[in-house]
Amino acid sequence: MPIGNIDIPIIGKNVVIAVLVQSHILFAAFIIGAVLIAATSEYLGMVTKQQRYERFAKNLARFVVLLFASGAALAITFVLALITLFPIFFSYLQNVFFWVFLVEAFMFLGQIIIVYAWYNVWDKLAYRKALHVVFGFVAGFMGLMAMTMIDAVASFMLTPSESGVDQVASTFLNQTMVPLNMHRFVGNFSYAGFLIAGWAAWRYLRTTRDDDREYYDWMGHFGLLWGFGFLIMQPVIGYGYLKGIRESAPAAFNTIMLGDKSWVFLLLMVWITIMSTASTAYFVHKLRFAVKPTEFLRKLCVGALGFTALFSILNVIPSNASLIPQIGLVFAGGENTQIPLGSMYPWKYIGLIGLMLVGVFVVALYLKTAAGGFHWGRASRWSQFALMACAVTVVLAMITMGYTRETARRVDNDPGFLIYNCVTLDQELTPETCPVEGLADGAEGVT
Amino acid sequence: MLDAAFILLQTAGTDEGSATGIFRFFAAFVLIAIIYTGALSFTYWISKDE
Numbered sequence: 001m002p003i004g005n006i007d008i009p010i011i012g013k014n015v016v017i018a019v020l021v022q023s024h025i026l027f028a029a030f031i032i033g034a035v036l037i038a039a040t041s042e043y044l045g046m047v048t049k050q051q052r053y054e055r056f057a058k059n060l061a062r063f064v065v066l067l068f069a070s071g072a073a074l075a076i077t078f079v080l081a082l083i084t085l086f087p088i089f090f091s092y093l094q095n096v097f098f099w100v101f102l103v104e105a106f107m108f109l110g111q112i113i114i115v116y117a118w119y120n121v122w123d124k125l126a127y128r129k130a131l132h133v134v135f136g137f138v139a140g141f142m143g144l145m146a147m148t149m150i151d152a153v154a155s156f157m158l159t160p161s162e163s164g165v166d167q168v169a170s171t172f173l174n175q176t177m178v179p180l181n182m183h184r185f186v187g188n189f190s191y192a193g194f195l196i197a198g199w200a201a202w203r204y205l206r207t208t209r210d211d212d213r214e215y216y217d218w219m220g221h222f223g224l225l226w227g228f229g230f231l232i233m234q235p236v237i238g239y240g241y242l243k244g245i246r247e248s249a250p251a252a253f254n255t256i257m258l259g260d261k262s263w264v265f266l267l268l269m270v271w272i273t274i275m276s277t278a279s280t281a282y283f284v285h286k287l288r289f290a291v292k293p294t295e296f297l298r299k300l301c302v303g304a305l306g307f308t309a310l311f312s313i314l315n316v317i318p319s320n321a322s323l324i325p326q327i328g329l330v331f332a333g334g335e336n337t338q339i340p341l342g343s344m345y346p347w348k349y350i351g352l353i354g355l356m357l358v359g360v361f362v363v364a365l366y367l368k369t370a371a372g373g374f375h376w377g378r379a380s381r382w383s384q385f386a387l388m389a390c391a392v393t394v395v396l397a398m399i400t401m402g403y404t405r406e407t408a409r410r411v412d413n414d415p416g417f418l419i420y421n422c423v424t425l426d427q428e429l430t431p432e433t434c435p436v437e438g439l440a441d442g443a444e445g446v447t
Numbered sequence: 448m449l450d451a452a453f454i455l456l457q458t459a460g461t462d463e464g465s466a467t468g469i470f471r472f473f474a475a476f477v478l479i480a481i482i483y484t485g486a487l488s489f490t491y492w493i494s495k496d497e
Contacts, residue, residue: 010474011471011474011475011478012471014471015471015474015475015478018475018479019475019478019479019482022475022479023479023482023483023486026479026483027483027486062494063490063494066490066493066494067486067487067490070486070489070490074482395480395483399476399479403472
């Protein structure tokens, strides 16, 4: 019987993989970010002797332990689905990346063991705190290494290396591997931070005890500092990543940035607009509760909120009237009608750079005030809603970005690719366009 | 109306020429959200008494 021609009714087999991988990523990215944030928090608790860092670190570690099984089960399910639905493609991938997958599997195993040990010996190692903190960081490091391995595979699928297929260093360090890895490294912190802030807001609104209110108010602030602090680094790293795609796979770049799928970038910018504005509004609100009143800094922050909104709007203006051609959202002349202020150069660059600069400015003002302390437990309801909005939006942003990276390989669907220019969506090899020597030459090509 | 439903539910390739791709995009979106929030709610439920 033919291998790999199983079809899934209604949603199609591509969507099955998308659903499983995206769900897995939402857990995996959170776990990597959360382990490192918790370890850092435990370290801060050790150094500052403030009890809430310790409470936060231990609770987060427990949550990670509880969540790990769901994330791991999704990973196994998606590998199973890949073997069943895309066996030819997956065989090639495993041949090229045998060592990478092997290292990843053992990093994953190591991470599970260390995370469980870390949580389990929490009280036992209470008097050897420095050693215990190291447990957390080792677990975080192993998570990062596992992510690095799979990033090599994912980036290779979009930008296959121009080398022999058996050149491990070239296939591993392909053209977009390093920027993708940086983008995800920073993204993990931001994503986990926003989710922590949203969770804290939810608990803050529901709790009735004063000490809990103070704790959850602080936790929302702490989570948002991670979330927004790392978010503002993303435009410059994301720019580096897109630059890599433009140089190595220009047609894919054009599809997601200028062509029929450019709405995915606009969609992403909508999410970033919501997160930036909500975060800045939260900071402005919080400055009211500074122990040492800083009215001038607060006014500067209000100004910064205005600039954030202005720069955000620059980023969500479409470049022409062909909004989403796939569902017929095309107005007045479509691609031929240019919309003022909508072009990538200079307006979106100005918007992105502006957002980053204002973000750095706001975080600096906020940190300066935070050093003097806040009165915790007095935050308003809407400031907590802003945190929850960030948490929901960051999930949508993750899904949108994942879709963008994977759909870039389709270009014009003539044909769409699983490994760009090498293996099509129908698992046909295309040796005439494949830059990787030996990959698509047939069965004897891979040795 | 019926034609539109047939287009959305067709099982052929996922070429983005029609609305099928968009439908699948949002179908996937909803499924991901369900799996994700489902697992999170379950985790919350089994640990809320601690």
